Amino acid sequence: MSNEKDGSVVIVTEEICQKVVDRASAFTAVEQVFGAMAKGDAYNFPVIREAIGYADALYGFKSGFDRVGGSLGLKSGGYWPGNAEKGLTNHQSTVFLFDPDTGRLQALVGGNYLTAVRTAASSSVSIAHLARKDAKVLGMVGAGHQSAFQLRAAAEQRDFERVVAWNPHPDMLPKLGEVAKDLGLDFEAVSQEELGAQADVIITITSAFEPLLMADWIKPGTHIACMGTDTKGKQEVDAALLARATVFTDEIAQSISIGEAQHAVGQGLIAEGDITPIGAVINGDHKGRTSEDEITLFDGTGVGLQDLAVASVAAKLARERGMAQTVML
Template sequence: MAAGTARNFPVIREAIGHADALYGFKSGFDRQALNLGLKSGGYWPGNADKGLTNHQSTVFLFDADTGRCQAVVGGNLLTALRTAAASSVSIKHLARQDAKVIGMIGAGHQAKFQLRAALEQRNFEKVIGWNLHPEMLVNLQEVADEAGLPFEAVELDGMREADVIITITSSFDAILKADQVSPGTHIACMGTDTKGKQEVDPQLLVMADVFTDEVAQSISIGEAQHAVAHGLIQAADVAQIGAVINGTNPGRTSDAQITLFDGTGVGLQDLAVAATVVERARAAGAGTEIAF
């Protein structure tokens, strides 16, 4: 995306007026990998009571040369993996090398994926966590135990101890305040992907150097939407993390700098992951071939 050889198409995400659900499409085209397609799905908040995950999605891949459907792939696990991978990549490129404490805000199903992926990027020595419903913090404890790390439940003020903070909630109100973040922290905001959602104080985006997967989504449906709406920052203040990965943006330039990654989730990520799965499935003789 940052190199200009791939782009996302505008996101459609709407409340359907039934089951309190949000439903939509993310799509795009990667000219280099020839990945073309879309992910269809959304968020059904009542699914947990039915023994289902709240996020439901399916990825459709198309032949870029003919437009024929190539594959239909279940997107639930893939979405969890690619979302965790995205925040993990942001930690790899933006967090301080000496980061020791990772803080988690949110302890639901996705938080476990986020924490597992994040722990691969630095030699973390401790996990701290906060959740609106404290009984769910056992999810974070489980992952910390897997990694042989101590876990501590904290109040939000306790996040000042963290060198890296991941927010992964479905909140529509700012949870993390600007004075609860210490200099040098890297924050990965991964829960805001819809107009109106919000996880952090807009002042945090003023204090931080802000990076995102796609600027257009960041300022319209991502965490940056609120700071932009209040005139606190502009679109030009938000940088693509792809530019950091490609070496055209320096990213973190000091240990005192606060960096913030606004992970809105882009369709190209879904297509890349699904295309890899299809390739592996064919090589393994898995999946079902259907004549369309």
């Protein structure tokens, strides 16, 4: 996205983001930036993420630079667990984009919808490159705000026939079931163990701090996208599962420090060298899945470059379509 000569700043609201960024454009943006990261053409800066000691909130910054895409900036925001009671999403964030040639602020972009759509695009990219082609059953662990985005994006990558789901709060499952119905997929609420026995692809999208799926429950050939663990201490699956699986991630540094792999690495079950950036598969430098029986696992920690990539698309399209507000600072 190039800035106007007059140095105006583009403001893209949540509503406009939803109008200009669809699943296809988010998928392409995230896939491209993962490839750029693996080539060393894009890199994330160290993440700041802190419990602020107020409202049980986690707050922080994710930032980076994509030399190829020309995206420089940061996402500021976090997780406020009490927001649902206020009619707000728990995740709240804003993306700031800067001109890499001058350092001037280019855009302020609403980050809530984009966080959900880029997270769904990330797991969707992993399914596209790692899941078996004949996958028929999708397992969903989690039924919160982001689960619908995950389900819709995943459904576009394989010819799924049914969805099996589990959530810590079962009363939230019918809403996810409506999404499956809208996609023409059968839906069934099942136990965690039954989900592992049936699913060919599993997406975990929770804020859990303990394993929800055990290694012995997962059948050969399954692809798992772990999308909820993005903070030290969080965990969604048994650490032993990563030892059984071939592990891929968005960024290794985050995977071993705040991602799902933190526990397996900490227990000595796998080493940093056992984890492959998914960008290497996208670029053709790694084969990805090598057999029908191989269990593949994608540790989607969520990197700042994902946010910058989709926010850049939102700002570019909003400006081109005359849908953005502009201000002078």
